[in-house]
Amino acid sequence: MSAPDDARSAVAAAFREEWGRVVAALIRATGDWDLAEECAQEAFALALQRWESEGVPRRPGAWLTTVARNRAVDRIRRAAVGEAKLREVAAAAPSGDARSGGRPDDAIPDDVLRLMFTCCHPALAPEARVALTLRALAGLTTAEIARAFLVTEPAMAKRLTRAKQKIKHAAIPFRVPGPAQLPDRLRAVLGVLYLLFNEGYTASSGDELVRRSLTAEAVRLARVLTRLMPDEPEAAGLLALMLLHDARTPARTGPSGSLIPLEEQDRTRWDRDRIEEGVALLDRTLARRSPGPYQVQAAIAACHATARTPADTDWPQIAALYAHLARLTPSPVVELNRAIAIAMADGPAAALPLLDALDSSGALAAHHLLPATRADLLRRLNRPAEAATAYRQALALAPTAPERHYLAHRLATLPHPDARSPDPPHIPST
Amino acid sequence: MKYMLLICGDESAAEHADEGCGGWSEEMLERGVLQGGSGLRPPSEATTVRVRDDEVLLTDGPFAEAKEQIGGYCIIECADLDEAVEITSRHPAAGYGTIEIRPLWEP
Numbered sequence: 001m002s003a004p005d006d007a008r009s010a011v012a013a014a015f016r017e018e019w020g021r022v023v024a025a026l027i028r029a030t031g032d033w034d035l036a037e038e039c040a041q042e043a044f045a046l047a048l049q050r051w052e053s054e055g056v057p058r059r060p061g062a063w064l065t066t067v068a069r070n071r072a073v074d075r076i077r078r079a080a081v082g083e084a085k086l087r088e089v090a091a092a093a094p095s096g097d098a099r100s101g102g103r104p105d106d107a108i109p110d111d112v113l114r115l116m117f118t119c120c121h122p123a124l125a126p127e128a129r130v131a132l133t134l135r136a137l138a139g140l141t142t143a144e145i146a147r148a149f150l151v152t153e154p155a156m157a158k159r160l161t162r163a164k165q166k167i168k169h170a171a172i173p174f175r176v177p178g179p180a181q182l183p184d185r186l187r188a189v190l191g192v193l194y195l196l197f198n199e200g201y202t203a204s205s206g207d208e209l210v211r212r213s214l215t216a217e218a219v220r221l222a223r224v225l226t227r228l229m230p231d232e233p234e235a236a237g238l239l240a241l242m243l244l245h246d247a248r249t250p251a252r253t254g255p256s257g258s259l260i261p262l263e264e265q266d267r268t269r270w271d272r273d274r275i276e277e278g279v280a281l282l283d284r285t286l287a288r289r290s291p292g293p294y295q296v297q298a299a300i301a302a303c304h305a306t307a308r309t310p311a312d313t314d315w316p317q318i319a320a321l322y323a324h325l326a327r328l329t330p331s332p333v334v335e336l337n338r339a340i341a342i343a344m345a346d347g348p349a350a351a352l353p354l355l356d357a358l359d360s361s362g363a364l365a366a367h368h369l370l371p372a373t374r375a376d377l378l379r380r381l382n383r384p385a386e387a388a389t390a391y392r393q394a395l396a397l398a399p400t401a402p403e404r405h406y407l408a409h410r411l412a413t414l415p416h417p418d419a420r421s422p423d424p425p426h427i428p429s430t
Numbered sequence: 431m432k433y434m435l436l437i438c439g440d441e442s443a444a445e446h447a448d449e450g451c452g453g454w455s456e457e458m459l460e461r462g463v464l465q466g467g468s469g470l471r472p473p474s475e476a477t478t479v480r481v482r483d484d485e486v487l488l489t490d491g492p493f494a495e496a497k498e499q500i501g502g503y504c505i506i507e508c509a510d511l512d513e514a515v516e517i518t519s520r521h522p523a524a525g526y527g528t529i530e531i532r533p534l535w536e537p
Contacts, residue, residue: 123515171431171533172512173511
């Protein structure tokens with residue numbers, strides 16, 4: 001590789017790893033989010049020039065933070081905001097300066113954590129939390145975030161500006177909350193990371209590359225959070241959950257881009273390293289005996305990820321885990337998944353009463369998954385006429401084309417209702 | 431930071447009008463964060479003022495016809511929004527109505 005290539009890939013790597021740190025350190029020093037982003041951007045641009053001629057610094061993050069902070073000092077000086085502000089910024093220099101070497105920059109990870117909690121503050125609208133996390137922590141451009149969420153760039157720019165204005169004018173603090181608020185606030189952070197991951201993992205529309213980068217960023221940020229808060233089992237549970245789902249990515253789509261259901265995936269294409277990492281992390285976390293919804297969902301994902309074939313799946317265990325999840329976070333969707341697991345463990349007939357209960361509760365009235373599941377169970381019970389009725393109900397409610405396509409295919413390939421008592425074979429006349 | 435707490439509720443909140451604040455005001459005065467405030471007479475006794483083309487227009491009643499109306503307000507001064515939320519969440523009206531936290535305009 002040539003020197004320019006080396007420098008460029010070093011800057012690209014630093015961008016992924018250090019953007020959030022640089023922005024976080026600058027926000028803490030200046031309190032100004034826009035200034036922080038702009039100065040961080042300038043620091044990375046300067047790195048592209050300098051690292052090529054002067055070589056990549058030993059600690060790129062510290063180099064970038066120092067350059068960005070100097071830019072901020074210059075700008076504030078030019079804007080003549082006043083001596084006091086300037087002293088504040090200069091005094092907020094992190095312990096690990098580019099030239100001081102040696103000392104680990106303890107202050108910087110704390111800044112990243114502060115930034116996470118501030119971006120995910122519950123006083124911000126949920127969609128603003130997600131956008132702000134992607135911009136400030138992951139360094140995605142406004143255009144990229146807009147593409148990921150299928151809104152126009154001006155609309156996304158407005159969303160980000162409003163969020164930053166609110167942080168500034170309503171004085172949303174830049175800090176990690178105290179013990180009293182921490183559980184709630186951590187839930188909000190985990191919720192944003194989970195949403196980010198799902199947005200990249202499950203949505204079938206939008207820019208494929210941007211979606212991949214959403215899941216990658218969600219995993220990366222969950223790693224950072226787990227490293228910074230090693231005593232939070234749910235943070236580790238969420239990371240394990242993401243790893244175990246992400247491991248299936250290579251086998252999830254067919255050549256035409258269509259989604260391949262779990263039971264039909266080529267399991268040899270699953271990412272073994274990710275599965276091992278996820279399972280090991282989950283085991284360590286569950287050993288702390290402080291279970292939560294993410295850990296339980298990760299345990300369910302681990303049951304799937306460690307089954308060599310669909311037939312090897314430990315369905316009784318999955319059914320028990322869904323029952324646990326239903327106690328922690330009761331929801332009709334969890335109950336539906338429990339019914340599916342029971343059908344796999346004990347046969348379709350055992351699950352029908354659970355579907356009846358869900359039906360009469362009305363909680364999933366407008367959702368295609370309930371009739372689709374019922375149809376599937378009835379098909380397996382060899383009750384094709386009732387199955388057909390349920391497939392038609394599901395078809396009328398299914399929101400996306402691939403789902404409708406799947407249901408229509410199932411409906412079309414049902415055995416004829418009279419198949420069990422066929423007419424006498426028709427003898428062609430001669 | 432200064433914030434105004436706008437205490438809102440529907441008609442049923444009026445029955446709490448004479449209950450006071452269950453020691454909240456005393457506690458917050460002592461803590462030094464409460465700078466003033468009051469309950470308000472009902473919106474039916476409000477008058478809304480607009481000036482358009484130099485003409486003063488009066489309307490009987492509140493600015494907006496809404497189910498929830500402002501029934502009282504407080505001014506607090508505290509460190510940041512987290513502290514404002516903590517203070518607000520302990521006001522008894524948060525239990526039966528809603529309280530909006532508005533930062534004051536500071537030029």
